[in-house]
Amino acid sequence: MVKVGVPRALSYYRYFPMWKTMLEGMGAQVVVSEPTGRVLLEEGVRHCLDDICVPVKLFFGHALSLKDKADAIFVSRVVSVEKGDSDTYTCPKLIGLPDMVKGSLDGLPPMLEFVMDVQNRSLKASVKSLAATLGVPPSSAKNAFESSLEVQARYESELLRGLAPGAAMSKVLPDGNGSRGSEEARDTSFHRDPLSIALVGHDYLVHDSFISHDLPSRLNKLGAKAVLMSEVPDSVIEKETARYPEISWSYEKELLGAASHFLGRPDIDGVMMVIGFACGPDSIIAEIIAREVRRPESPPLTTLVLDEHTGQAGVATRVEAFVELIRRSRNKR
Amino acid sequence: MRVSFPHMGNSYIPLSALLSNLGAEVVLPPRPTSRTIDLGALHAPEFVCLPFKVNLGDNLRALEMGADTLAMVSGMWACRFGYYGRVQHQILRDAGFTFDSILLGRDDLGSVFRKFRNTADGNLAAAWLRAFRVFRRKAAAVDAIEREARAKRPLERDRGATSNALEAGLSQVHRARDTREVDTSLAEGLEALRSVETDERDEPPLQVTVLGEIFAVLEPSLNFDIERTLGESGVATHPVLSVYRWLMRPLKMDLGITLDELRARRATRPYIAYVLGGEEHQTISGTINAARKGHDGVIHLYPFTCMPENICRTVLPRIEEEYGIPVLNICLDEHASPTGVSTRLEAFIDLMRQRRKSAGGRSTSLERSPG
Numbered sequence: 001m002v003k004v005g006v007p008r009a010l011s012y013y014r015y016f017p018m019w020k021t022m023l024e025g026m027g028a029q030v031v032v033s034e035p036t037g038r039v040l041l042e043e044g045v046r047h048c049l050d051d052i053c054v055p056v057k058l059f060f061g062h063a064l065s066l067k068d069k070a071d072a073i074f075v076s077r078v079v080s081v082e083k084g085d086s087d088t089y090t091c092p093k094l095i096g097l098p099d100m101v102k103g104s105l106d107g108l109p110p111m112l113e114f115v116m117d118v119q120n121r122s123l124k125a126s127v128k129s130l131a132a133t134l135g136v137p138p139s140s141a142k143n144a145f146e147s148s149l150e151v152q153a154r155y156e157s158e159l160l161r162g163l164a165p166g167a168a169m170s171k172v173l174p175d176g177n178g179s180r181g182s183e184e185a186r187d188t189s190f191h192r193d194p195l196s197i198a199l200v201g202h203d204y205l206v207h208d209s210f211i212s213h214d215l216p217s218r219l220n221k222l223g224a225k226a227v228l229m230s231e232v233p234d235s236v237i238e239k240e241t242a243r244y245p246e247i248s249w250s251y252e253k254e255l256l257g258a259a260s261h262f263l264g265r266p267d268i269d270g271v272m273m274v275i276g277f278a279c280g281p282d283s284i285i286a287e288i289i290a291r292e293v294r295r296p297e298s299p300p301l302t303t304l305v306l307d308e309h310t311g312q313a314g315v316a317t318r319v320e321a322f323v324e325l326i327r328r329s330r331n332k333r
Numbered sequence: 334m335r336v337s338f339p340h341m342g343n344s345y346i347p348l349s350a351l352l353s354n355l356g357a358e359v360v361l362p363p364r365p366t367s368r369t370i371d372l373g374a375l376h377a378p379e380f381v382c383l384p385f386k387v388n389l390g391d392n393l394r395a396l397e398m399g400a401d402t403l404a405m406v407s408g409m410w411a412c413r414f415g416y417y418g419r420v421q422h423q424i425l426r427d428a429g430f431t432f433d434s435i436l437l438g439r440d441d442l443g444s445v446f447r448k449f450r451n452t453a454d455g456n457l458a459a460a461w462l463r464a465f466r467v468f469r470r471k472a473a474a475v476d477a478i479e480r481e482a483r484a485k486r487p488l489e490r491d492r493g494a495t496s497n498a499l500e501a502g503l504s505q506v507h508r509a510r511d512t513r514e515v516d517t518s519l520a521e522g523l524e525a526l527r528s529v530e531t532d533e534r535d536e537p538p539l540q541v542t543v544l545g546e547i548f549a550v551l552e553p554s555l556n557f558d559i560e561r562t563l564g565e566s567g568v569a570t571h572p573v574l575s576v577y578r579w580l581m582r583p584l585k586m587d588l589g590i591t592l593d594e595l596r597a598r599r600a601t602r603p604y605i606a607y608v609l610g611g612e613e614h615q616t617i618s619g620t621i622n623a624a625r626k627g628h629d630g631v632i633h634l635y636p637f638t639c640m641p642e643n644i645c646r647t648v649l650p651r652i653e654e655e656y657g658i659p660v661l662n663i664c665l666d667e668h669a670s671p672t673g674v675s676t677r678l679e680a681f682i683d684l685m686r687q688r689r690k691s692a693g694g695r696s697t698s699l700e701r702s703p704g
Contacts, residue, residue: 051664052643079607089411092609096644099605103648117607245419245439248410280640283381284416291423305379 002134004028004112005070007062008035010055010094011078011116013165013203017172018152019074019114022127025144026136031070033062036210040065045308047105053278054211054307055204056093056100063101063108072112075101079117081250088119088250091281159230164216165207195224195326198262200255200289201274201304202282203230211306212274213315222323227268229258236261244292252285259289263298270300270326272319277307300326334452335360336402336435337395339388342551343479344576346507347472352404354464356452360400362391365554369394374667376424382413383636383666384548387555389421396430403432407439411610412641469581470512474519476577478502481526483571486564487538488531496561498525534567539685542623543572544616545634546642549665550574556634556663557671559678563632566682571628573619574612604648611641620649624656629685631658632678637666659684 004023006012012019012032020030034040036058044061063073078094080087089095098113112133115126124145131141151172158168197219199206206212206228216226237257244260247253255273262268273289275282286303294301302322304315336352337360338345349359362369365387373390392403403425405418418436425432437445446461453460482499489495502522509515541563549555550572560570581587582594597618598608604617616633623631633649635642646662653660661681663674 049643049646051637052647053638077607089610092411092611092640092644095411095607096605096609096641100644100647103604103651248415278380278638280382280413280638283378283638284413284420287378287381287420287424288416291420291427 001027001029002072003031003070004072004074005031005033005063005066005109006074007059007066008033009059009062009208010097010204011076013207015076015116015152016165017155017169018148019076020148020173021151022130022144022148023074025147026131026134026141028134031066033065033069036061036208038210041210041308049104051278053093053280054276055202055279056097057308058204058208058211059097060101060105063105067108070109072110073101073108074112074114077113077115077117079115080119081116083118086246086248088248088253090250091252093280159228160233162228162231164228165203165230193223193327193330195269195323195330196227196267197224197323197326198227198229198258198265198268198271199274200229200259200262200271202251202255202276202279205276205306206274211308211310213310213312215272215274215304215315215319218316218319219323222320224269224323227262229254229262232258232261244288247285247288249281249285252281255282255285256289256293259301260293263293263295263301268299269330270302270322271298272322273301273303275303275305277305300329334358334402334433334449335400336404337362337392337398337400338404339391340365340552340554341548341579342553342576343475343503344551344580346475346503347468347576347580349507350471350509351464351468354467355449355460356454357402357449360395360398362394362398365391365552369554370667376428378420380638382639383555384546384552385413385417385421386667387548387552388417389424392421392425396425396432401432402435404435404437407436411608414611467512467515470515471506471509472577472580474506474515474522475503476575477519478506478522478526479575481523483560483564484569485526485529485531486561487567487569488534489565490530490532492565494529495526495564498522498529501525539568539630539682539689540626540628541568541570541685542619542626542628542631543570543634544574544619544631545612545645546636546639547574547579547612549634549636549639551576551579555636555665557669557674559632559634559674562675562678563682566678568682571623573615573622604652605644609641609644611639613641613645616642616645617648617652620652620658620660621656624652624658628658629689630681631660632681633660633662635662635664637664659688 006016006019023030040061041058043064044057047064048057048060066073075098077098078090080089082088098111101111112130114130115121116123127141127145128138131138154172155168158171199215206215219226237254240257240260241253244256247256259271262271273286275286304318334357336357338348345361349361352359369390370387372393373386377386377389403422407418408415422434435445435448450457478499482495486495502525505518505522506515509518543550543559551574563570578590582590585591597614600618600621601614605613620631649660661677663677
C-alpha cells in the first residue's frame, strides 16, 4: 500500500478530511506530519527563502519531516475556491506552492499534486488525474471522491458549530487527525466574568498551536472564550462583504466578512486579528479592516503579528494586556 | 483640476502628456528620494511591499504641492498592486486630506472618460484621441532614448556624459507639446546620445539582463539607479521590462508585446504552472532567454515580501543550474543601503569577469551567486 504523507500546514486545516477520505478511498495509507515543533520549524526556515511568510516555512518543515515516512508527498495547489462571475484567487503562495516545493526542496519523495481551481477546472477532473497518478481505476476514484465530499461537508458543519479544526476532525474521521490531546477544553464557566474574544486570522496560523503559542487556550485560561471565525456561515460573510468594495482573494474576503460581522456584534467583547509576518494579502486587508470596517462604537480591535521569532512571552503579554484592558473598561461601565 | 499620480521610472513623461492634453493641470511630485520613502513608510502598513510606500510618499508630496485629484491604476488581481490605490487613498483621507480619486480599472471607463468633461478643450472624444496620440508617441520616444543611452553608457569616455545627454533628451521630450515636437526632440535626443564620445575597449562589455518586479526594475530611486551604476562600470544592461511595455500591454495594441507575453507565459509554465498576477513570467522567461542569448548574468530585483517574485526566487536556482547562468537576487526595502547593494554588484561583476576569463564560454559551472 502506498503511503502518502500530508503536511500538517496551510490548506490541511481546511481540507484534510476530504483529502484523507479521498486518498484512503483510493487505497493509499495517509500519514500526517507531527504537530509543529521547534526542530521542524527550524528545518523549514533553513530550507526556505528568508522573506517568505511563516506559514510557507512551516509547510516546508512539515514536508521535510515526512521525507522518510512516506512514499509520496501530497501538495495541494489551491488556485480558486469560489465559483462566481468575477475572478477570485486564494493567494499567490498557495497557487505556486508545488512550484516552490519543487524548486527548493531536494530529496523529497515524489510529489502528488492536487489542484483545486473550481473556477476553471472541476474537482472531479483533479481527482481523476490524482487517481491516474496513483493507478486507481476511475470507478473507485469516483466512489472515493463522493464519500470525501460527504465527510468534508460534515467537517464543515462541525466547524460551524464552533469546534476547532482538530476537534472537528476527530469527530468526522474514524481515527481523528492523529494529534494527541483534544482542543475541546473551552469551558469558561468557572470564570465569573467570561469574555468573548473573536479571532480573525488564517486557520493555519491560529490553530498551529506552536506558532500561535496556543492562542485559543491561552485566552481560555484568562477567562475569555475564543470565538472562531469558522463558525460564521458563508451567507453572513457574503452579506457583510457586500458592504465593501470587492476583494479578489477568497480567504481575505472571509477575514473581512468575519471581522465586519464580529465588530458589529454586541456579545463580542474584543476582536484579535492574527497575521503572519510577510503575509502579502493580510498586509492590505488588515489596513482595510482597521480603516473601513472599524467604527467608533466597535469593540476593541488589536493585531497580533506572528513569525518564527515571536517569543512566547511577547505574545502572552499582548494577549493578557488586551484581555485586561477589555475587562477594566467593562467594569467601569 | 490639479491631478497627480505616483512616479515609476520615466512614465511621468507620457502620463503628464495624456493628462495635460485633457486640460488637467499636472502636479508632478519631485522624483522619489529618501524623504519620499520615509514619508510613505510612516503612513503605510508595516509589511506592505516597498512600492506601496514610495507611491504613498509621492501622493503625500503631491498633496502638499496642492494636488486635488489623485490618479492610480487598480484592479482585482492576485498581486497586491490592484489594491494600492484604494488603500492609499483611504490612508490619505484618514490623514485629513480631501481630494478626488481616479482609480483606473476599478472606476468604470465611462466615468473616467467623463471626468475631463469640464477641463478638455472642445469635443471630449477628440481631446481624448489627441491626448492618447501624444501619450503613445511620448512613451515610444522615451523608450527609444533610454535604449540608446543603455547601449552607449558602458562605452562612454567621460563618465556621466551619457546620463547627461539622456537627461537632456528626456526633458526635451517632456516639454514637447504635440506629436511633431515629440518627433523633433526625439531626433535631437538620439543625435546627442550618438555623439557621446566613446573609448576603444579590448573586449566587449559584460552583458547583463535586469529583471524582476516592475517597479523595482524601472524606478531608479528604488534600485539605487542600478542601470547607471552598472553602465558606468562598463556593463551593458538589458532590462526585460520597460515603461513603454507596461503602458501598452493592457491596451493590447502592440502585437509584438502581446505575442511576447504569450511566449513568456509558455516558457514559464514548466516552472510556475499557474498565473500569479505579477511579472513572474517575464522573470522566468527572461532568465532563460538571457542564458540563450549568451549574457553573462542576470540581476533579479524585487521588493521585500513581494509575493510573485518570491516564488520566482525559489524557482530561479533550478534555472541557474539547468541553463548555467549566474543570477544575483537583490531584495529591496526602505532599509536597503546603497553601499550594501554596490558591494554586491561589484562582487557580481567580478564573478562574471572571472567566469568569462576562465572559460570563454558558458558551460562551466561556477558557484552560485551570493544571496
